Amino acid sequence: MSTESSELAELHWLFDMLQHIDVGLVVLDSQYQVSLWNGFMENHSGKSSTTAKGKSLFELFPDINADWLKKKVDTVLALNTPIYIAWEQRPYVFKFKPYRSITGTSEHMYQNVVLRPITDVRGNVSHVCVVVYDVTPVAMNKLSLVEANRKLDQMSKTDGLTDLNNRANLDRALGMIFSSYTKNKGTHCLVMADIDHFKKVNDTYGHPVGDEVLKDVAKILGGSSRRGDFVGRFGGEEFAILLPNTGKEGAFKYCEKIRETIAKRDIKTAQGSINITISLGVCELSDAEKDVSAWLSKADDALYRAKSEGRNKTCTA
Known part of the structure; x- marks a missing residue:
């Protein structure tokens, strides 16, 4: 060639x-x-x-x-x-x-x-x-890997039933706010909320309906929050709401709005419409609270005072 x-x-x-x-x-x-x-x-x-x-x-x-x-x-x-x-x-x-x-x-x-x-x-x-x-x-x-990691991260921070922040994530947020307060002071409130007579709902309608009620209340709490607020499921029928840069008067008004909304709501379930109420306790962080546990305890005390005074009520520590 x-x-x-x-x-x-x-x-x-x-x-x-x-x-x-x-x-x-x-x-x-x-x-x-x-x-x-x-x-x-x-x-x-x-x-x-x-x-x-x-x-x-x-x-x-x-x-x-x-x-x-x-x-x-x-x-x-x-x-x-x-x-x-x-x-x-x-x-x-x-x-x-x-x-x-x-x-x-x-x-x-x-x-x-x-x-x-x-x-x-x-x-x-x-x-x-x-x-x-x-x-x-x-x-x-x-x-796909990034999305899977994102979902895993979200699952580690979210309550599986209500899609609110879970207890572990709530503890982290409380720790961050408390640490910020010890360095820079500021005005921060913690709200503990509990569905009234929730055991009766479970006993009367069954746990699946109870779960529907929990999800509906969580939707209201999440939908009522403002940018920067932190809403989480504390456990059972109890919820925690962290309100940074909010005083007790503002927190009280916020809680009353939520309480009235839930009291007026007909919750649609497989067993028909259900009406419930909720009790709330507010504690504004101060120098008297030496740690996060003390802050939680005071908010919890305010909640149980609302319960003992007839429920469907907001009380301030």
Whole structure:
């Protein structure tokens, strides 16, 4: 075989490889017009190389952020240095649909993209090669892991029945507020709330209905909270509400609003509508409370005073 024939064969192999490699290749000139468009790009865009060649990339893909990508291309041309775009920074440059079975839960192909300078025979940078890697499986696995960790973290802080903060998370919040108070003082209140005659609800209607009541009350408590408030399930039918930067007068008004809302509410359950009431105790943190336990104890004392005075009431320590 002659040298010329050998070179032609190698060129054919190279071109065939570029066309069938499982990576997107687009070569752009300084005017952002397409000079090369391989099979990967054809298959995923639905645009043939004949259609794409000589066209502006932004005409072919009007949804691309032109200003952003032009700056990237211009930087590669000017500095003769590659630029890497990871999917964590920008999920994709070309909005393609994924095609692998493992990526079925993704709406689009996640991509790592590299912009590489191409020099002419004189060594001048004349074109930029855009290399597109499909990293959807890697991205989906990482995103799934992040989401799983987020859910586990949420579960570790949340009461499974009511979706309020759990006791462990409540203890952490109380500790943080108490520590802040010992250093900077401030005005903070703790509210303990308890559903009146809840045992009777369970005995009369059964525990599943009791759970429905707990969830409904938790929804009211959570919905009534303000930014910065902390609502948690303390245990059983008892709840705790931490009101930072709130004095006892403000806390009392807050509690009365909740108490009246619950007293007027018809709770819909599988056994029909149920009416309940709630008692609340308020304690404003002061120097008299030497630790979190003392603060909890005083709020609890105020709660049980409300219980002993007839229930459906708010009392202040």
